[in-house]
Amino acid sequence: MAISINGQEYPLPEDPRTSLLDFLRREARLTGTKKGCDHGQCGACTVMVGGLRINSCLSLAITHEGDEITTIEGLGSLTSPGAMQEAFVAHDGFQCGYCTPGQICSATAMLQEIAAGWPSDATQDLTATPSLTDEEIRERMSGNLCRCGAYPNIVAAIRDVAGAEA
Amino acid sequence: MRPFDYQRAERLEHAAQLTAEANTLALAGGTNLVDLMKLQVETPQTLVDIGRLPLGTIADEGEGLRIGALATNTATAVHPRVRSEYPVLARAILSGATQQLRNKATTGGNLCQRTRCYYFTNIDQPCNKREPGSGCGAIKGIARIHAVLGASDNCIATYPGDMAVALAALGATVEIASERRSRSVPVRDFHRLPGDTPEKDNVLEPGELITAVTLPAPVGGIQLYRKVRERSSYAFALCSVAAVIDLAEGRFTRADLAFGSLAHKPWHDPRITDLLVGSEPTLALFDKAADLLLEGARGYGENDFKIPLARRTLAAVLCEATGVEP
Structure with missing residues (x-):
């Protein structure tokens, strides 16, 4: 009866109402993941479950028994930041920083989706391998809002990491 | 969110048995239901987690395709046959929500999602769908997103989804199972008009669960x-x-x-x-x-x-x- 977060096991919550987001912040004390709207509209709570990005606010923690969760804390640290974290710093991909953990988790998962050849609403030919144009990045990141409006720099950061990987 | 009893269904029969009880709802991806529970629009006494039932397979069925009820919107939209032979379905799914939501949202749950009528989602407002007999706030209120076809004096809510619209054009079929029987309903007949019973979005009866959606042989074009x-x-x-x-x-x-x-x-x-x-x-x-x-x-x-x-x-x-x- 446990959830794995960034490789560490945590016991399931007693109250089944606990969202995965509240579980991460209050019980696992991993406060990098942020609560914005708490209704699946802003993306600040984005984490990865088995490598797939989801809104942790709309998922009950108890349903994640045995799942492997990756949060922003699992993508790097102050002394050893991940590539996407470094790119967000280099490109000034934020102002207040509140949406940033969600943006970075989302962007990290998004590059894996591109690598897997998944199409988006911006993909012209559904059967072709999608390329990472700015239009594709914007469509694929539309679930992550930034009230500071750092979008152009977020796109630049993602483009940078994608280019480095390509 | 109101307290509820959480049960995880291990088998389909178990799930059907549990969800036949009053004040019981099935939980799949939860992207709509958990939100409605936070808003106290939905207040089940028992929540049956069906998310681990083996209903997530997408497989050829004859010349057509059978999409399991728990196949995620993502899994369906990226499936090679959906992309090449049923592109209207891939397009519809990809035009909806976000990647985060599509990764959780399921085929069955998407069909069962509730309206986004602002009066339905606000428990301080009258709504015949949420609370039969309380009136419709939208008819003389804010009705920008509301129905222009098939509405009634009791409800002008819309079904908000995209996937089901493509399924209706394709002539897909919904497979439904309960403890006692299995049946198939054309997607075109799955949702209903509000009439005098707007609380019923679709033809599912208590204890009935969607098990799959089947697509007919591809027609090209x-x-x-x-x-x-x-x-x-x-x-x-x-x-x-x-x-x-x-x-x-x-x-x-x-x-x-x-x-x-x-x-x-x-x-x-x-x-x-x-x-x-x-x-x-x-x-x-x-x-x-x-x-x-x-x-x-x-x-x-x-x-x-x-x-x-x-x-x-x-x-x-x-x-x-x-x-x-x-």
């Missing part, structure tokens, strides 16, 4: 999903058209159309198919098709714009499919 919305991504449709079109010798040989966000269900009118098939595509014909679609349409003030919008969206889709100059 031109498949389009056109969605008109307030912003270019992550927004519900104000009007959408799913179209499966084919032409031969300058005439329609196939014209299967379904319309989203105009009614309490994905709207399909077989008279439009009858009108178009065998005819030469012209703007005048498209206008006649819109006349049929919008016969009996009624606006409620703020949503009056949907009537001309539906006409123009239909024409735009038919022009794109046939090459007729708009």
Whole structure:
């Protein structure tokens, strides 16, 4: 009866109402993941479950028994930041920083989706391998809002990491 | 969120047995249900987690395709056969929500999602769908997103989804199981009109669960999903058209159309198919098709714009499919 977060096991919550987001912040004390709207509209709570990005606010923690969760804390640290974290710093991909953990988790998962050849609403030919144009990045990141409006720099950061990987 | 008893169903029979009880709801992806529970629009005493039932497979069935009820929207939209042979379905799914939501949202859950009517989701407002007999706040209130077809004096809510609109155009079938029986319902008949019982969104009875959606053999042709919305991504449709079109010798040989966000269900009118098939595509014909679609349409003030919008969206889709100059 446990959830794995960034490789560490945590016991399931007693109250089944606990969202995965509240579980991460209050019980696992991993406060990098942020609560914005708490209704699946802003993306600040984005984490990865088995490598797939989801809104942790709309998922009950108890349903994640045995799942492997990756949060922003699992993508790097102050002394050893991940590539996407470094790119967000280099490109000034934020102002207040509140949406940033969600943006970075989302962007990290998004590059894996591109690598897997998944199409988006911006993909012209559904059967072709999608390329990472700015239009594709914007469509694929539309679930992550930034009230500071750092979008152009977020796109630049993602483009940078994608280019480095390509 | 109100307290509830959490149960995880290990088998389909178990799930059907549990969800037959009063005040019990099935939880799959949860992207809509958990939100509605936070808003106390849904207050189940028991929540049955069906998320681990083995219903997530997408597999060939004859020449068609069977999509398990727990296949995620992502899994369906990225499936090679959906992308190449049922592109209207891939397009519709990809036009909805966000990648985060599509990764969780399931086929069955998407069909069962509730309306986004602001009166339904606000428990301080009257709503016959949420609380039968309390009245409809939308009819004389804020009705921008509401129905212009098939509404009643009790409810003008719309079914908000995209996937089901494509499934309606494709003529897909919903497979349903309960403890006692299994049955199949065409997607076109799965959702219902509000009438005097707007609390019932669809034909599912207590204890019935969707197990799969089956697509008929692919028909090729031109498949389009056109969605008109307030912003270019992550927004519900104000009007959408799913179209499966084919032409031969300058005439329609196939014209299967379904319309989203105009009614309490994905709207399909077989008279439009009858009108178009065998005819030469012209703007005048498209206008006649819109006349049929919008016969009996009624606006409620703020949503009056949907009537001309539906006409123009239909024409735009038919022009794109046939090459007729708009």
